[in-house]
Amino acid sequence: MSIVRATRFGIFQGQTPMALDETLRALYDRAIADPSSLSDEERRRIAHRPPPEEEDALCRDACGLSMSELLTKAVQNGDSLSYQEARLVTAGVLLKQAGSLFGERMKLSETDRYLSLEAEEAVKTEEMVAAQKNAWAVEFRWHAAERAARETLNNQDYRNIKFAMHVLWQEHVLSLTETTVCGLVLFFPKMPEWPSFKEQIETSVRHGLNGIISLRKDAAIAKFTLHWVEDNDPSALRNRFATTRDGNQFPAGLRLDSFLYVDEEALRSYDAPKPFVWLWEPQDSAEPLKVHIKHIAPVLFARLTQRDLSTEKARRWPFLRTSELEMLHYEASRSLTTLGERDDIWPPHPRTL
Structure with missing residues (x-):
């Protein structure tokens, strides 16, 4: 029989409440009454945590630390947690569960639901409680940053960012272990309007990277930078870029293509619906491309x-075309x-991408 139940979690429509296994109920009762009597295996069953070896392996794969090392970091230096690290502390290594x-x-039933929640709280160590408190504070800050970003993004912007975050660019950046940065060179003129436009670019980049925090890899995002170079002669930029590149004078890791x-035209777009910068390449015969600063x-x-x-699919997916400058012009x-x-x-x- 289908029923509708109102709980503090909201309105839930489903079947008659499922009965809690009596063995599990007894374990929950014991956890609440005397948590010190539980074995580590019993604690992990209640908390839905995998065995220690599996948990540590999954945690290291996700953030480079074992779970015990991550909890220590969360307690001792919680503000330094990345979003992914905070999620591992609050949700565990089996995030999809x-x-x-x-x-x-x-x-x-609501009674059994509260029983399971109370048992789960009872088996938390003092270290876990302190670690999760700090991790939740970190998550709150990241979600605030995401909300601020979303306020500047329309549905079209969000979808473009979502597609981009499914490209394996973050994995590629992290695979380049010999470099500490990634990003693009940006030439700018010495003009009175420039400082305000630069601030607008920096804000747009920050919001773009914060637009979907669940898809971020913080180590990759931390490497991204724009390398600012003053130059007041746009007609000579291709030669200057090529000369500086060939002389290995740009920080390693920046795009060299x-x-x-x-x-001046880009500066005048400051108050336009789509303020833009130009993308150009030193060898390509195509003209420079206007790029909305929201999507640098x-x-x-x-x-x-x-x-x-490395593969043809990866060089295109999830888009329809590859990303040569002529193809980007076609899309524009x-x-x-x-x-x-x-x-x-x-x-x-x-x-249309």
Whole structure:
């Protein structure tokens, strides 16, 4: 028989509450009454944690630390936790099980649900309690950053960012262990309008990278940078970039096949619906490309990084085309203003990518 139950979790429609296994009920009761009587295996069963060896292996794969090392870090230096580390502390190493556990718990009666929650709290060590408190504070800050980013992004922006974050660009960046940075060179003019425009670019990049924090790899994001170079002669930028690159004068890890620049026209876009910078390449015969500053990172950088990936699918997916400058121009030709007029500012609507 289908029923509707109102709980503090909301309105839940489902079958008659599932009966809690009596052995498990007895274990929950004992955990609440005398947690010190439990074995480590029993504690882990209640807390839905895998065996220590498996937990440590999964934790190291995710963040480079064992679970015990991560808990120590969370207690002693909680503010230094990355978002992924905080999630491992609060949700455990089996992150995908959280949804299924919630679903299973919602099948129980409210009395049994509270019993399972109380038992789970009872088996937490003092270290785990302190670690989770600090980790939740970190998660709160990251979610606040994500909300701030979302306020600046429309649905089209969000979808472009989501596609980009599924590109293997973060994994590629992390595989380059000999470099400490990744990113793009950006040439700018010495003009009164530049400081405000630079701040607008920096804010847009930050919001873009914070747009979907669940898909971030913090170590990769931390490497991203824009390398600012003053230059007041846009006509000579290709030669200057190539000369500086060939002289190994750029920080290792920056893209060496393309660069960004700002000129007077770009500066005038400051108050436009789509402020832009120019993307250009030293060897390509194509003209420079206007790029919406909201999508310098991760969208543009992900597309450029796809050029370095090993398979044809990886160099394109989840987009329709590869990312040569001519292809990016083709995509930009399908970009429209809110009035439906062509503006040639990359990226266009995600359905056309």
